[in-house]
Amino acid sequence: MSKDLNIDQIEAILSQAKDQPKLQLSADASDKIRAQLMTQLDSPARPFSVFSIRKVSSILPMSLAVVLAIGSGMAAFANTAKPGDFLYPLDRLMEQVEVKLVRNPEVKAQVYASFNTERTAELEILAQASAVEQRPERKARLDQAKAAAELNLERSLTQVVQVEEIFKAKLEAAAETAKARVETEGESDRERVYRAVLNRIQVSKNRSRELVEKLAQTQLGNPDQKDSEEDQESISQNLSNTRFGNRLSQPTRVRLYREVTQDFRAEYPRTDEDRKVYDILRRDGKIWGEDEPDQITEDKPSSNEPDQDSDREPCEDGLTFSRLTDTCIRVGSLLQIDPDQGGGSDSQDTSWDSSIWPF
Amino acid sequence: MAELESQLTALAEAAQGGDKDAFGEIFDLMSPPIYRFLASRLSDPATAQDILGQVFLEAWQSLPRYNTKRPFKTWIYTIARYRLIDYFRRYRSTVSLEAVTERSATTDLEEESAVRSEFDSVLLALSDLPEMYQTVLRLKYIEELDYSEIAQVTGKSEASLRVIVKRGLDKLKISIKNI
Numbered sequence: 001m002s003k004d005l006n007i008d009q010i011e012a013i014l015s016q017a018k019d020q021p022k023l024q025l026s027a028d029a030s031d032k033i034r035a036q037l038m039t040q041l042d043s044p045a046r047p048f049s050v051f052s053i054r055k056v057s058s059i060l061p062m063s064l065a066v067v068l069a070i071g072s073g074m075a076a077f078a079n080t081a082k083p084g085d086f087l088y089p090l091d092r093l094m095e096q097v098e099v100k101l102v103r104n105p106e107v108k109a110q111v112y113a114s115f116n117t118e119r120t121a122e123l124e125i126l127a128q129a130s131a132v133e134q135r136p137e138r139k140a141r142l143d144q145a146k147a148a149a150e151l152n153l154e155r156s157l158t159q160v161v162q163v164e165e166i167f168k169a170k171l172e173a174a175a176e177t178a179k180a181r182v183e184t185e186g187e188s189d190r191e192r193v194y195r196a197v198l199n200r201i202q203v204s205k206n207r208s209r210e211l212v213e214k215l216a217q218t219q220l221g222n223p224d225q226k227d228s229e230e231d232q233e234s235i236s237q238n239l240s241n242t243r244f245g246n247r248l249s250q251p252t253r254v255r256l257y258r259e260v261t262q263d264f265r266a267e268y269p270r271t272d273e274d275r276k277v278y279d280i281l282r283r284d285g286k287i288w289g290e291d292e293p294d295q296i297t298e299d300k301p302s303s304n305e306p307d308q309d310s311d312r313e314p315c316e317d318g319l320t321f322s323r324l325t326d327t328c329i330r331v332g333s334l335l336q337i338d339p340d341q342g343g344g345s346d347s348q349d350t351s352w353d354s355s356i357w358p359f
Numbered sequence: 360m361a362e363l364e365s366q367l368t369a370l371a372e373a374a375q376g377g378d379k380d381a382f383g384e385i386f387d388l389m390s391p392p393i394y395r396f397l398a399s400r401l402s403d404p405a406t407a408q409d410i411l412g413q414v415f416l417e418a419w420q421s422l423p424r425y426n427t428k429r430p431f432k433t434w435i436y437t438i439a440r441y442r443l444i445d446y447f448r449r450y451r452s453t454v455s456l457e458a459v460t461e462r463s464a465t466t467d468l469e470e471e472s473a474v475r476s477e478f479d480s481v482l483l484a485l486s487d488l489p490e491m492y493q494t495v496l497r498l499k500y501i502e503e504l505d506y507s508e509i510a511q512v513t514g515k516s517e518a519s520l521r522v523i524v525k526r527g528l529d530k531l532k533i534s535i536k537n538i
Contacts, residue, residue, distance in 0.1 A: 024391070
């Protein structure tokens, strides 16, 4: 049964509800509650409840502050960690998070440049420490960390050079479209931003390059170095090459060869980074020959010829035969870091994989 | 009304100084309206009585923080409202008093519809409104608080309370029609 009441009727009915017997507190109930209340007034303190929302809400900010303080303290320590340090993985993890958080391409590029500078500083510190360390055990550990730092720097440089290429292309495109305006009004804002990014990368890259050259020369000039004369000779030859991969020390190259080829045997392709390192090492394999690199005592000049045991056609100039792709490709050209060559002479590199760069 | 308020304020000041008898007098004055406010939302009188005791105990414990320049009546209604919200948060399935009394009166739906008075229909429809509408309408019509007092209990402006009352009555009208 539906009822059609107007607003006035509803208001009148609501006002009458006050006197409804159901809503009256009986005298007995009132006396009982009053008596109980009076006994409780002597103990004003409320019993503590761990699950009380009020308690938790008062403790929660403090707990969060403690967690954040410990977390940020560890993060600050981790930021200064070097390869081999306990907190170094945390440092790298935080860098990955930082990269994920940045969306602006210009900022992201500068983040990569700052990471490269950090990799350079890590290698520098470890190289110095390794050079002065006398105790064999510690020295072995430092050398191992130094080798890891070298690999990290190499990867970082690969990344930075790729970023540099992208921004060079962006700068050229921006300059092209605004050519007329540039002549009259000067550089556009976009170009200035790109140029700033490129400068940042250049500074970081130059620092890495200087360190690599310094390390290579120190290695040559130090008679106590455990590299054989043949190794020194091969390093010397490699110095004439601007490719960073050739500037790695012989033990590092051997380790890299083992690690990376092992990885690739197990699962190929693994990552773009690994593929590029592998390509460099394949090229170095031509220098070393097809034997295990640690059995090679002399580097051979780089060749564009296909493998000795193959009857394939020779590759064209500037190309190298890759067993992995079964074609002639340009390998390792991304690691050409000579600034005079503009970060890589092969601007139309076929092994370029833009997918590693997210924009 | 003003006399009650000044009396309550004087008693509250005394209770702040630790006078339990003064607080007992506050209980005598304010327990009937607070119980009415609670009982109109709750199905079980025993629950309403339990919460009534909690409201006054909390008022006693919070007295040191009570500002005697503010009306005591609205202060204790505010405590009651929050205790009620807490209760419903914990026991969402609780059926309103009106619904229980209606449905327990008879099990036959047709007969139930026939005997349902206009009064019961209004209260039943009221218990289905959102919490703010229910609180405001109950405070205005059942507890007879004015807009300035309701504003202190609910934290809403008087202008928005007028809108809530208007919309609440409109909603009630539609709900009653559909019962």
